[in-house]
Amino acid sequence: MQQEASNIASTLLEYIARPLRALQEWLSPYLPGDEWAAYLAFAVYVLVILAGGFGAILSRNLIRAMLGLVLTFLGVAGMFLLLASPFLAFMQLLIYVGAVCVLIFFAVMLTQNTDGGEESRLPSLASLGYGALAFLAPLAVAGPLIVMYAGRVPVETPQPEGTGLLGAGLLSSYVLPFELISIILLVAMAGAVYLAFRGFNPKRGGQNQ
């Protein structure tokens, strides 16, 4: 009975899919190839990342700046998808958008801030210059490397790897850096708790001094 139902379903699907396949055949010479699509996706993601970054540094409102940061994270997640590692892309969104940005929002709400960002001024010429230098610094390192190794490193199409490989790597060959990072996070958390509880006095109703 079940087998029969699934047979009927697949026959029906076949009837829908047949004209679409014909359409694919007919459009085939005009359709872009995967490589072209990858270039297009790369360009879109680069634009998203840059737009987010500029939004983050140019907006005078902290929440809008945070939104620019979210846009950048989305673009970076797209880059991970383009490199055939969906797991990293989703983790990027889960951790940076779902936790880090939300905590930034929390911090902004807990501090006194005026809505329009009136206190912020346009940066001086000197700091603009430093900013430009900082922007060009990665280029100064990466540029020669790219020129030196262009075409020499074989570029293969990335294949989707299971998360199992990632987990095995983190717990075997890279176990020491992995654990060290968690120790750093633990230290940061302990420090935050210490700072928050420094003036804590349980006798006075748990009020901070």
Place this chain on the structure above:
Amino acid sequence: MELSKISVLSLVELVVACLLVIALMVANAIVMVYAERKGAGFIQRRPGPYEVGPWGILQPVADSMKLLAKQLFVPANVDFLLYFLAPVLAFLPVLLLFLPIPFGPYLTALKVPDGVVLILAFAGFGLLANLLAGYSSNNKYGILGAGRAVAQGVAYEIPMILALLAVVFQTGSMNLSDIAEAQGSAPWRWNFLCQPLAFFIYLVTLVAETNRAPFDLPEGESELTAGFHTEYSGMGFALFFLSEYANMLLVSFVCATFFLGGYKGPILDGFWWTFIKAYAVMAFIVWIRWTFPRVRFDQLLNINWKWLLPLSILNLWITAVIIKLV
């Protein structure tokens, strides 16, 4: 190596899937508005809606007509961009979240290897939308609601992920189809029996993550009028409303897939079982909304950090030990 062309078939598939998901979301909102009001009436011993149509069955239609016809009112001094972005940001990611759900053995829009991570990652955008709505509407209740939404959303996300992770450990896959497939047809072979603690933790966090009573602190109407969506009227409010019900449906489908056997049933496996189970979970959510009083905010956070989080870590540890031993 020959480079492949963009497949028209898969593009059409994706578009059709998105349209079906939108249809499901709207239909679900309409059905659930009626069911929720009738259910509330039943629990509180009153008739519920009965004026519009037979048994008040056209009440959701009247409600949605009212929302569509309402004037969009924008209060003074709002952050315009964020104010209009927030409802859209609440609505759009939900569309994506339904794609990896295996409704039936063949009825899966997108077979993603890391479907669970996709759902958890894009669920964060809903929280972000609530925050932006509360912040941008220049209203003290809105800001208070947004502040509560952050604390609650971030806190309850952790036990929820850990509870789902226990099932992922047990199955050895993050693909939702694999998780549904790994459970048997008989009800005693579903995951809620071998992961009772994870099931319980997931049920609690599911209510908190969808901002429903007794955990509806971000919008508690008797304290904050309507919390983060106080200043939204007409379609802005309708989008929040739609995405809230869609989120409820999503967590119910995830619950059905992870703990209640997915599309497997005692007789004749198929997508109907997924829908029956998901709507059973929805009925449960409605039931406890009208049964329990709202908790206080410190109680809400204490339940999470002092009970659910240690329990979920313990559960994960026990699961790992048992898997290692067996």
